[in-house]
Amino acid sequence: MKFLSLAAALVVAATTAFAGGNHDMAMGTITNLDRKSNVVTIDHGPMESVNMPAMEMGYGVANPSMLKGLRKGNKIHFMVEHVSGKYIVTEIMKQ
Incomplete structure (x- = not known):
């Protein structure tokens, strides 16, 4: 139950943080x-x-x-x- 509550809090916090700032998708x-563990490892360029x-x-x-639907080797926008x-991924989609 604590894990679910923490996950819900992270989603709310991430959504709130996104709504208030200038955030660009990275590749x-x-x-x-x-x-x-719900962790994705990403090789990415700079994220300003x-x-x-x-x-x-x-x-x-x-x-x-x-x-x-994601797999190792997928090119993504996130x-x-x-x-x-x-650092939490709040959006992710395959290219």
């Missing part, structure tokens, strides 16, 4: 998916919206259903938000 390639250089990094997702000290 990248999925290099790993950990569906048990969160002041992040190009890198490969694992990100939690705001909603586990976002990983449905959005990352800095929520409660963590």
Whole structure:
């Protein structure tokens, strides 16, 4: 139950953060998916919206259903938000 409450809080916080700022979609390639931990690893270019250089990094997702239909090697457009000290993918779609 605590996990569900935390997940719901992250979704609300991510949605609120997105609504209040200037956020551009980034492009990248999925290099790993950990569906048990709800983490997607993405090799991406710089993301100015969160002041992040190009890198490969694992990100939690705001909603586990976002990983449905994704596979290692997929080219994606995605959005990352800095929520409660963590970088969270709030939107993701295949190119």
